Every structure is written in structure tokens, then in C-alpha cells.
Amino acid sequence: MDYLTHLLISFVFLASIHILISILGRKNIKSRKQAPGPRPFPIIGNILQLGSQPHQSLAKLSQTYGPIMSLKLGNITTIVISSPQIAKEVLHKHDQIFSSRTVPDSVRALDHHTFSVAWLPPSPQWRTLRKVCATKVFSSQKLDSTKILRQRKVQELLDYVKESCKKGEALNIGEASFVTVLNSISNTFFSMDLAHFTSDKSREFMDIIWGIMEDAGRPNVVDFFPILRLLDPQGVRAKMNGYLGKLVAFFDGLIEERLRLRASENESKACDDVLDSVLEVMLEENSQLSRPHVLHLFMDLFVAGIDTTTSTIEWGMAELLHNPEKLEKVRKELQHVLAKGEQLEESHILKLPFLQAVVKETLRLHPPGPFLVPHKSEVDVELWGYMVPKSAQILVNVWALGRDSSIWTNPNEFMPERFLESNIDFKGQDFELIPFGAGRRICPGLPLAFRSVHIVLGSLLYGYDWKLADGLKAKDMDMSEKYGLSLHKFKPLKIIPINA
Numbered sequence: 001m002d003y004l005t006h007l008l009i010s011f012v013f014l015a016s017i018h019i020l021i022s023i024l025g026r027k028n029i030k031s032r033k034q035a036p037g038p039r040p041f042p043i044i045g046n047i048l049q050l051g052s053q054p055h056q057s058l059a060k061l062s063q064t065y066g067p068i069m070s071l072k073l074g075n076i077t078t079i080v081i082s083s084p085q086i087a088k089e090v091l092h093k094h095d096q097i098f099s100s101r102t103v104p105d106s107v108r109a110l111d112h113h114t115f116s117v118a119w120l121p122p123s124p125q126w127r128t129l130r131k132v133c134a135t136k137v138f139s140s141q142k143l144d145s146t147k148i149l150r151q152r153k154v155q156e157l158l159d160y161v162k163e164s165c166k167k168g169e170a171l172n173i174g175e176a177s178f179v180t181v182l183n184s185i186s187n188t189f190f191s192m193d194l195a196h197f198t199s200d201k202s203r204e205f206m207d208i209i210w211g212i213m214e215d216a217g218r219p220n221v222v223d224f225f226p227i228l229r230l231l232d233p234q235g236v237r238a239k240m241n242g243y244l245g246k247l248v249a250f251f252d253g254l255i256e257e258r259l260r261l262r263a264s265e266n267e268s269k270a271c272d273d274v275l276d277s278v279l280e281v282m283l284e285e286n287s288q289l290s291r292p293h294v295l296h297l298f299m300d301l302f303v304a305g306i307d308t309t310t311s312t313i314e315w316g317m318a319e320l321l322h323n324p325e326k327l328e329k330v331r332k333e334l335q336h337v338l339a340k341g342e343q344l345e346e347s348h349i350l351k352l353p354f355l356q357a358v359v360k361e362t363l364r365l366h367p368p369g370p371f372l373v374p375h376k377s378e379v380d381v382e383l384w385g386y387m388v389p390k391s392a393q394i395l396v397n398v399w400a401l402g403r404d405s406s407i408w409t410n411p412n413e414f415m416p417e418r419f420l421e422s423n424i425d426f427k428g429q430d431f432e433l434i435p436f437g438a439g440r441r442i443c444p445g446l447p448l449a450f451r452s453v454h455i456v457l458g459s460l461l462y463g464y465d466w467k468l469a470d471g472l473k474a475k476d477m478d479m480s481e482k483y484g485l486s487l488h489k490f491k492p493l494k495i496i497p498i499n500a
Contacts, residue, residue: 032387035070035079037061045072047224053483054219055370058082059400068384074224076102077392079383082400084407084431086384087438090375090394091431095439096122097381102374102393105222105229106215109240110248115296117444118304118373128288129297133444136277137189137301143447146273147346149187150452153180154459155343160197161464165497170469173460173493174314178206180456181309185302188448189274190254205306210488212243213307217485244299251298255279255291305445308368309452311488315366316358316457318493319414321468322477326416327461330354331500334462344462349454355461357416359453360433363402363426365414367435368486370399375441398434399487407432469494 038061040046050073051057058080062069067083081087090098100121103113113119117129136142157180164171179195179202186194195202220236222228232238258275278297282289320327333354338344349356375394380387388394403411409418424430427446428438436443443449460466468477480490 033385035068035383035386035388036065037070037072038065040072043074044224045074047073047219050219053481055397055399055483055487058395058397059403062397062400068386070386073393074221075226076224077389079377079388079392079394081394081396082404084401084434087396087398087401087434088431089383090396091434091437091439091441094381094383095441097378098375098394099440100376100378102376104216104374105220105226105232106236106240108229109237110244112244112296112299115293116300117297118300122440125288125293129293130444132278132281132289132297133301136281137274138444138447140447142274142277143188143451146188147451149191150184150455151343151345153184153187154455156180156183157456158343158459158463161460161497165464165499168496170494170496173317173495174310174489175202175206175492177313177456178202178306178310181306181313181452184452185305185448187273189298189302191271191273191275208243208246209303209307210484212240212303213486214482214484215239215243217483247299247302248295251295251302252291255294301445304443305448307486309449309456311368311486312359312362312366312449312453313457313460314489314493316362316453317460317466317495318477318479318489319362319365320358320461321466321493321495322474322479323414324474326358326414327466330358330416330458331461331465334458338462344455344458346451346455348458349451352454352458353420354416355454355458357419359457360419360424360426361414361416363435364408364433365402365412366481366487367398367402369435370483370487371395371397372434372437373441396434396437401432401434463500464497465500466495466497469496 038046038049041048049057049061049071058069058071059082062080062082067081068086069080069082071078071080081090101113101119103119107113107116107119117126117133120126120129157176160176161171176197179197182195182202182205183193186192195205215236218236220234222232222234222236254275258271258279262276262279278289278294281287282291282294320330333352334344337348337351372395375396377388377390377392377394380390382388401407405411409415424433426433426435428434428436428442431438436446436449468474478491482488482490
């Protein structure tokens, strides 16, 4: 891994700095009970124990050291939480203390962290952004008013599937879902399409968004040793500057055009969409929402919303193809609820309990963000009998929560039925299943994600049967993960639609 190479290159320099910091730090450390954890190596701490799949490595370590575990990642003290009870302490009981963020250096590109609703600490500015999300972007009223737009994008996906079915061609389901979700969100936000299924534009957006999620999530030596921030030895921030710069320029152009339309004599309000609603807040007298805040807000919602929704749809399809009896069961439910030829609509979701169970089971096994967005302790605080120091990074390993045999029967098996007789949901109240987080930092886009995942996944399943490309058998599927800020399927899912 390249970050290890940089660690070795910087070893001598870091050693002297580390020793100096340690000597100074010991003078202020009081006797207190630390959470258990693996013994750190000098200088680098426990970095080597992260491996290429940190969520899996830390889940395995927690089986030895317990559900609250302390690691030293370079200069950064990290507390890893792997139980629903302690996760509730962090995200609910003590959510104010733990509601700040540890900011990766990659997210400092273009000063994104100073404007971002995802990365700002709780503050009046952050509360303004959250209020905008709740009232202008993801309210039930706003989502209901734009559902016909999303419905149209799903129909375009089905038309694309139909053509592939006629030709007997395989679909890359991740890419097809990406275009659908991209256009669904862009129509909800901006009243416009941004890509087509065979266009280079969709590939460009995909490369940007997946690049952001991968670079923001992969280990970066600067995050372990912040003194190297000015050097950016792995070039991560430089790459992020490029990715974010393209999105900022794109969104700024949309805002400029919309402001021009709003200022025109005959059209004070161009469209009744999210962009118009947000601009109304921005243009209010003494508004706390500036143009940079709007740009970075759309960047947060656009990137996270498209990436996590797309990956969940692909994982859901993959698990169903990997478990054909579950696939048949959900298709029968869809055929029972819908009349022949009827299109699945958002209003049908509550009538489809097994489809809902499939989505929950997919999120249990494949949470979009394996550690959520990292939290940070604002003060020294006792947690579960252990002292968590001020400024410690807090990682809630939701991937480990979903695979815990003390919580789930046969935790590594895809069993949607487990949710049919359970009230457990993923909306932040049941800490066994918190793929979108909980408390005040819960993902604001959850309402749209709920609608989008169900409607796209259900529509793909209704009316078509599916088989794996290249004669692959279900038992031979590669279900491995590609690690980043979100978890993608390592090998893209390619499947062939067949008329039912």
C-alpha cells in the first residue's frame, strides 16, 4: 500500500517529532482507565493492523479486545465502537459531546469542511444547513411534489432494460442504477437530466463521485501525522481539489443561470424545485446561507446521495442473484401487489414487506459507510467505564454491528425473513441497524434514499427475471468489497434481463 511507503520514508523525521510530543504530553496525562486495544508500534501505532479492509480488520480485533477498543493511528487516538449499546451512548445519550467530526485531509480540499453540512461541527451555521435540508430538500411535501420526476427516470431505466432484454445483452447494474439515481436526483434538485445510459457524461460523473468516495475513505498518511499536511505526500488533497473543483464549477454555473432567470422581468421564479427553494433562503435579507454554503451543500447531497443509493441497489441485486429463492420470493410479492403492466410507484412501498425486508437485510450486510462519518470527542469523557480523551476520533463500526452473532442469527447469511417478524428499522432508533447513523448527525438524505432504493430495486425485479452474465453460477459469485468512505462491490455485477 502506498501510504506505508510514505510512512517509511518519513520515519526518521516523524520519530523525533513523536518523541518530543510524547514527552510533553505525558506531563498532562492523569491516571485513568484506558479502553483496551492492541499494543501499538512506536511512531506508526496500529496503522499496519488496519489492512486493506479496515472495517473487517477492526471487527476481528474487537472480538479480542471488546466492543470499545482504543487504537493509536500515528498521532491520532481512535476509539472503535462495535456494540449497539455503546453506539447508543455515543450517538444518543452523549451525542452533543461526540457530535463534532474528525476531518480527513482530503475533505479540506477547497475548504469543503468549512462549508459542509456533513463535516461542520455543531454551530449556528450547521443548524441552518440542517434546517434547509429538513424543510427545503427532504421534507415529505417536497419529495411528494417531485415523485413524478423520479418515476419518469425509473421508466427510462425500464426502457433501457427492455432494449437489453431484446438484444440479450448484459447490464452493468451499478452503472445503469447510477444513471437512474443521478438523473432522479438532478431532476429533483435542478429539474434537468445530467446523463444518459450510453453517454460519456454519465461515466464522467461516475468517475468524479466514486473517486471522491474512494479518496476520502482510503488511508492517508496525513491523517495519521497532521504535521505532514503541507506536503500532501500521497497527493490525495490535490486529487480531491480536481474532483471538487469540477463539481463546484458545474453547480456554480447552474446557480448563476437560475439567478439570471429569477432576475428576469417576466420570470421571478424559474422552477419549483430544490434549487429554487434553497436560493430563496440564500436571497433572504440577513441570510446565514451564503453562495459557497449552497455550492458545498449540493456537493454533499449530490455525491453522498448518488453513491450510497447506487451501491445499495447493486448490493441488493447481487444478494438476490446469489440467493435465487429470495429473488423468486420478492418477485412473487411484487406480482401479487401490482396489476399486470402496472408501474411500481413510491406509494406501493408500504404494501411490500418482503421488499422492505430485502432492503434492510442488504443494509445490514453492506452498510454504505462502514464507519459512518467519523466523530470526535469534544472533552475528556467516561464511556462504558473507560476514559475517552478530548479530540479522540470515534469510529462506529456499523459493518461489525451487522455481522455480530450475539445480535443476529447466522449473521453472514442473507435472510430477509428475519425482519418480517421484527420491528427493527434503519431510521436511527434501533442501534443494531444504523447504516445512516443516528442522533443529530443522522444522514439528512435518508427520506430520499428510502424511496429511491425501494423504487429502483423493486422496478428492476418486477416484470423481468435475471441471470448472471458469462454463464456464472450463483454459488460462484464474487461478493467481495472495495473499501472507501462507502463500500462498493469489488467486481461489478453484470446480469442479463429475461422476460418473465
